[in-house]
Amino acid sequence: MARYKKVLWGILASLILLTIIAIGGLKFTAGKRNNYQYDPAYPLEFAYAQPGSLAITQHDVALADGQKAIIYYPKDLVQAYPAIIWGNGTIASPAKYAGLFEHLASWGLIVIDSYSETTGDGAAIIQTLDYLIAANDDQYNELFQKIQLDQIGAVGTSQGATGVINAYNRYPQGHMIKTLITNALPQQRWTDEAHRYNPSLIAIPWLILSGTRDLIVSPASANQASLEQSSATERFLAMAVGAGHTEIEQDGGSYRGYLTAWLRAYLAADQQALSIFQPTHGEIWTNPYWTHVVGYSGTK
Numbered sequence: 001m002a003r004y005k006k007v008l009w010g011i012l013a014s015l016i017l018l019t020i021i022a023i024g025g026l027k028f029t030a031g032k033r034n035n036y037q038y039d040p041a042y043p044l045e046f047a048y049a050q051p052g053s054l055a056i057t058q059h060d061v062a063l064a065d066g067q068k069a070i071i072y073y074p075k076d077l078v079q080a081y082p083a084i085i086w087g088n089g090t091i092a093s094p095a096k097y098a099g100l101f102e103h104l105a106s107w108g109l110i111v112i113d114s115y116s117e118t119t120g121d122g123a124a125i126i127q128t129l130d131y132l133i134a135a136n137d138d139q140y141n142e143l144f145q146k147i148q149l150d151q152i153g154a155v156g157t158s159q160g161a162t163g164v165i166n167a168y169n170r171y172p173q174g175h176m177i178k179t180l181i182t183n184a185l186p187q188q189r190w191t192d193e194a195h196r197y198n199p200s201l202i203a204i205p206w207l208i209l210s211g212t213r214d215l216i217v218s219p220a221s222a223n224q225a226s227l228e229q230s231s232a233t234e235r236f237l238a239m240a241v242g243a244g245h246t247e248i249e250q251d252g253g254s255y256r257g258y259l260t261a262w263l264r265a266y267l268a269a270d271q272q273a274l275s276i277f278q279p280t281h282g283e284i285w286t287n288p289y290w291t292h293v294v295g296y297s298g299t300k
Contacts, residue, residue: 038257042287044276048264049257052106061112061135063127069114070094071131072105073143082151082267085128085167085177086113087160089184089246093117097157099251100259107260108268110147120159120195122166122174129173151267153179155259157248158217161185165197168204179205179266181259183248184214187222199229206235207262207277209255211243212291218245220292227294236262236277238284239292258284 038049054074061069074081084104088094094101094113101111112132116124129152136147154177156164161182168174185208188196208227210218220239227237240247240254247253252260258276265274276282279295 039289042283042289044261044272044283045257045287045289047257048107048260048273051103052108054106054108056102056105058101058105061131063114063131065127067114067116067124067127069112069128069131070101071110071112071143072101073110073146074105074108077142077146080146080148081108081110082148082153082263083110083112083132084153084155084263085125085132085164086111087119087122087125087154087156087163087167088113088117089158089160091117092158092160092249096249097252100248100256103252103256104260104263107264109153109263110143118159119156119163120166120192122163122168122170125154125156125160125163125167126171126173129167129176133173148267149176151178152176153181153263153267155181155183155263157183158186158245159191159195162191162195162197165199165202166195169198169201177204179207179263181207181209181262183209183255183259184218184245185210185223185226186217187219190217199226200231202230202232202235204232205262205266206230206232207259208235208237209240209248209259211240211245211247211254213242213244224292224294232296234297236295237292238290238294241289241291254289258290 038046040046057075058072061071063069104111112128114124114128132147135141135143154164168177208223210223223237243254248255261273261276264270276284279297285293
């Protein structure tokens with residue numbers, strides 16, 4: 001009987017969560033923050049929110065076990081580029097984030113995302129890393145020797161945020177991930193047992209992004225608790241004022257500028273981008289569109 005009660009409670013909790021997200025999405029559409037214009041008064045956020053200088057291309061690729069992914073990258077492969085493996089939110093496809101992927105590729109980042117709608121355990125995400133490893137070693141692949149395998153980032157939203165943590169924590173290839181960005185990271189109470197994540201194992205630069213309207217799934221208190229558990233010396237939390245659970249969809253919304261900057265800072269040695277996150281005096285600390293800003297650099 002206890003087992004059946006647990007199953008029923010899990011189903012009920014999932015239904016409640018989906019209802020909250022659906023209602024939140026409908027409410028958020030009326031004042032969706034990603035319709036606003038980036039403010040030139042904060043020139044670094046403004047700059048990294050603009051398209052990069054590179055023309056891009058995209059196409060589907062085959063993964064193991066008959067799965068597939070989509071990959072975006074600079075069209076003119078004159079050099080090797082850092083790469084991003086992505087984690088989709090629940091029941092979400094790569095098309096949900098196409099504008100953001102195009103944006104990141106235009107800034108010199110290869111982005112790969114599986115078509116999996118269940119990413120929380122990290123398995124589908126790690127498959128995309130396996131593809132990058134194989135492609136970089138395949139002389140018949142256009143990306144042969146064009147992927148900086150020593151500069152891999154992992155970014156995920158909602159269930160995909162738990163997925164990128166688990167990809168880093170659970171798989172041998174996870175050691176190749178050099179930085180994490182989690183967006184709308186769900187509180188543990190909303191995750192399935194197979195998707196539970198352990199922040200204390202994160203020892204690489206980690207950026208946690210969420211929105212002040214994501215009160216149920218990914219509130220500031222839960223994100224800060226995860227931040228404090230991490231062993232990373234460089235870790236950062238920021239909450240976008242007025243953003244809800246699905247803000248990152250389409251073109252990245254209000255996350256686009258600083259998300260791009262973080263990846264450029266930690267994967268492309270972009271010192272201007274890194275300056276944004278310098279504790280207490282980086283641009284993000286004075287930007288009124290962001291709140292609950294907490295950052296650590298060089299110390300635990």
